[in-house]
Amino acid sequence: MIRAVTDRLSRLGRFLWSAWAGLAGLCLLAALWQLGHEAYGSFILPAPLETLQAASALIREGEAQALLWLTSLRAALGFALAAVIGTVAGVIAGYSPAILRLSRPVLTVVIGVPPIAWIVLAIIWFGASMMTVALTIVISGTPVVFMGAVEGVTTRDRGLDAMAEVFGAGPIRRFTHIASRQIAAHLLPALVLALGSAFKVAVMAELLSNAGGVGGALARARSMLDISGAMAWVLLAVAVLIVAEYAVLRPIQAELERWREAARPWGVKH
Amino acid sequence: MQGVSHSYFGRKVLDGIGFSIGEGEVVSLVGPSGSGKSTIAHIAAGLITPRSGRITRGYRHHAMVFQEPRLMPWATVAGNIAFPLKMAHVPRETRVSRVLAAALAAGLMPEDLDKYPVELSGGMRQRSAIARALVTEPDFLYFDEPFTALDVALKRRMQDLVIAAAAAARFSALFITHDLMEAIRISHRILVLDPMGQGITGERIIAGDPATRSEPSVFAQREAFLGEDPLFAHIHDLDERLRP
Structure with a gap:
């Protein structure tokens, strides 16, 4: 019990320590940004510091929090739907070759249609509402999750299935004890990808459908030529995505992949 | 367990296989590579439905x-060994002691139990697999060429492990192998499979108990089988192009 806690604490410590490298990368980006600012001036590209100040001002005003919350909620709703639909359909298709063969061309068509077309259709069907944003996210995110689940089912180690069968596991327990872990290994990277696209599509759908949220604020900043405001909104949206990814999905992934950690030379326990 | 006889698949891989294994008896099934030995074990264990x-x-x-x-790979050694207990609905409290007992019987150390399979050597992994098989105290064990991938010294130690476990737990076993020496060391009786899977061509009973058998006698027996016994004439025939 104590070991389980210390193991996780040391993992968290290593992760936080590795954040320095990430921070260094971000600083490099900010330096390039500053260079661009000095070459083109504040109107085209506001300075990073200026943008940060604008972002913190937006947050202090209070209105930004509500808008960020609204967009996050929409993205989360769309993402949750995409995750559930994609996982269930993907697992079924993975186990049934016939369904997989039928769904491949459908998937190609769905992926082929640009998200912007779906936004237009959704606006016609649902108007400027939560549903428009959620539907667009579901359509753009589901195929990614679906393919992850299919990959997980089809590439699973069948030797382990036979092993479980020898020890008396029926089809259901073979799925819950053996297959689900292998599916999760493929599913989680797909979910990370889908979460990222959920936020991007949410902002885009809001902007185009005039449904408020961060996208709506971006549209207003554009019409008022408020460049530093627009940049500040982008910054805030990215920050929320990073928080969502590293607070929710990454810890789950780290927990499931503990054994991979053990295989690394510095993770070997004696 | 009595009377097993199958043909299997559209192309007849196995035909007219029949044998029985008595209580407490360890029987080896030998035959050249690709003769369908593993398939027989999988059919007998119910993993494959025979035609x-x-x-x-x-x-x-x-x-x-x-x-x-x-x-x-995602479970520790202890988790892996406990898997059959979990499937058999053994209560959590009694699992720990039984896992430890099986691990010790298979030559694992208590400190190995918290490791993941990726941290173990090939021999230790196979020991874990043996511990997992022993943990439910089965009265019948299938061994499907379990030590083929191990080096000679390790192989002998694993064989000793199986011999000791069989003597202690009195289980019956079907031991699939293509190594005649291994078959002679480990079993009471040897069945020889036809090179094309067309039935069991014969059987030889090995004198004495595996636990008390001496090395020179095992070696002499092998020489006798390979040199004089027509039953084992094709045991090392191998033409992998003939069979897929």
Whole structure:
């Protein structure tokens, strides 16, 4: 019990320590940004510091929090739907070759249609509402999750299935004890990808459908030529995505992949 | 367990296979590579449904040691060994002591139990697989060429482990192998499979108990089988192009 806690604490410590490298990368980006600012001036590209100040001002005003919350909620709703639909359909298709063969061309068509077309259709069907944003996210995110689940089912180690069968596991327990872990290994990277696209599509759908949220604020900043405001909104949206990814999905992934950690030379326990 | 006889697949891989294994008896099934030995074990264990034939299983429950360890990479050694107990609905409290007992019987150390399979050597992984097979105290064990991938010294130690476990737990076993020496060391009786899978061509009973058998006698027996016994004439025939 104590070991389980210390193991996780040391993992968290290593992760936080590795954040320095990430921070260094971000600083490099900010330096390039500053260079661009000095070459083109504040109107085209506001300075990073200026943008940060604008972002913190937006947050202090209070209105930004509500808008960020609204967009996050929409993205989360769309993402949750995409995750559930994609996982269930993907697992079924993975186990049934016939369904997989039928769904491949459908998937190609769905992926082929640009998200912007779906936004237009959704606006016609649902108007400027939560549903428009959620539907667009579901359509753009589901195929990614679906393919992850299919990959997980089809590439699973069948030797382990036979092993479980020898020890008396029926089809259901073979799925819950053996297959689900292998599916999760493929599913989680797909979910990370889908979460990222959920936020991007949410902002885009809001902007185009005039449904408020961060996208709506971006549209207003554009019409008022408020460049530093627009940049500040982008910054805030990215920050929320990073928080969502590293607070929710990454810890789950780290927990499931503990054994991979053990295989690394510095993770070997004696 | 009495009377197993099958043909299997559209192309007849196995035909007219029949044998029985008595209580507490360890029987080896030998034959050249690709003759369908593993398939027979998988059919007998119920993993493959035969095209025809009848299997009567007189034992209460079985376990199997596969050619590869087949451990779950995401679970610790303890978790892997406990898996059959979990499947048999053994309460959590009693699992720990039984896992430890099986691990010790298979030559693992208590400190190995918290490791993941990726941290173990090939021999240790196979030991974990043997511990997993022993943990439910099965009265019948299938061994599907379990030590083929191990080096000679390790192989001998694993064989000793199986001999000791069989003597202690009195289980019956079907031991699939292509190594005649291994078959002679480990078993009471040897069945020889036809090179094309067309029935069991014969059987030889090895004198004495595996636990008390001496090395020179095992070696002499092997020489006798290979040199003089026509039954073993084709045991090392191998033409992998003839069979897929």
